[in-house]
Each structure stands twice: as structure tokens, then as C-alpha cells.
Amino acid sequence: MAKREIIILPDKRLRLVSAPVKKITADIRTLVEDMFEAMYEAPGIGLAAIQVGAPARVVTIDIAKKDDPKNPQVFINPEIVESSDEKVTYEEGCLSIPEFYGDVERPAQVKVKYLDLDGKKHEVEANGLFATCIQHEIDHLNGVLFIDHLSKLKRDRVIKKFTKAAKRTAE
Numbered sequence: 001m002a003k004r005e006i007i008i009l010p011d012k013r014l015r016l017v018s019a020p021v022k023k024i025t026a027d028i029r030t031l032v033e034d035m036f037e038a039m040y041e042a043p044g045i046g047l048a049a050i051q052v053g054a055p056a057r058v059v060t061i062d063i064a065k066k067d068d069p070k071n072p073q074v075f076i077n078p079e080i081v082e083s084s085d086e087k088v089t090y091e092e093g094c095l096s097i098p099e100f101y102g103d104v105e106r107p108a109q110v111k112v113k114y115l116d117l118d119g120k121k122h123e124v125e126a127n128g129l130f131a132t133c134i135q136h137e138i139d140h141l142n143g144v145l146f147i148d149h150l151s152k153l154k155r156d157r158v159i160k161k162f163t164k165a166a167k168r169t170a171e
């Protein structure tokens with residue numbers, strides 16, 4: 001089992017706005033390791049630190065195909081600096097909302113600036129699945145979930161379902 005458990009809807013922490021990382025300490029490095037462990041175990045292609053209960057602006061992503069070598073990527077304090085007018089729709093899911101999927105429309109390309117684990121600044125142009133994934137994860141850092149991009153009806157329905165399930169587990 002992964003050292004840190006992935007928190008699930010309706011856990012209120014999912015709505016927190018995560019704080020920027022001021023310094024890349026040993027704790028941040030450990031957090032990143034734990035995030036990859038939890039993400040690969042799930043398995044998922046992206047994770048924000050708050051999903052393991054840490055409200056820090058840290059994102060891990062690996063969108064390598066199943067049979068390709070792993071491609072772990074870390075984004076510290078990621079920020080979207082440009083978004084394309086062109087939009088694209090992907091069916092999204094979320095490790096914090098297991099087994100629920102929905103079509104979300106987002107900019108097809110985004111330019112993202114971020115720091116790596118050495119504190120070095122980078123800028124990357126993301127498109128395709130990578131663009132959708134990084135926007136989904138940056139949303140998490142702002143307390144936003146992909147279900148917020150769905151209709152209110154669909155969102156209310158899934159929140160209700162997960163709230164009921166959480167109550168059942170607590171009983």
C-alpha cells in the first residue's frame with residue numbers, strides 16, 4: 001500500500017487552495033516520491049499534492065502509454081501563462097472521484113511555467129492529453145474539480161452519490 005492515501009470526494013480538503021512552494025526541501029522531495037507511489041499504484045496519469053492531503057502546489061504526471069517506459073514529470077508551482085482559443089473535449093476521470101467519468105471541454109493547448117525539483121524555471125507547451133491533464137491538476141491546486149466543469153445536475157448527482165457512500169463507510 002502507498003504511504004499516503006488518496007483522499008476521496010466529498011473530503012473538504014479537495015476544495016482548499018494550495019500554497020506555493022517557497023523552498024524545495026527534503027519534505028517536498030519526499031512528498032513527490034510519495035505522490036508518484038500513490039499515483040502509480042492507483043493507477044493514474046496525474047496527481048496533485050492535495051489529493052494525498054498536502055496543500056502544496058505540486059503536481060506529478062506520467063502520461064506514457066502502458067507499454068512504454070515510465071515518464072515521471074514533476075511540476076512545482078505550475079501556472080498557465082497562455083491558453084489557446086481552440087478547445088478540445090476529453091472524457092476525464094479523477095483518482096479522488098473513482099469510477100466516475102465526464103466530458104470536459106478545455107483549451108487544446110496551454111503554455112505552463114513551473115519549477116523542477118532543483119528549483120529551476122521551465123516553460124512547456126502542452127497539447128493533447130498532456131494539456132488536458134495538466135489543466136485538470138492545476139485546477140486541483142485551486143480547489144477546483146473536473147466535475148465543476150459539468151452541468152450542475154450532473155455535479156450534484158455525483159456529489160450526492162459520494163456523500164452517501166462516505167456516510168455508509170463511516171457507519
Ligand SMILES: [Zn+2]
Pocket residue numbers: 093094095096136140
Ligand atoms: Zn483529479
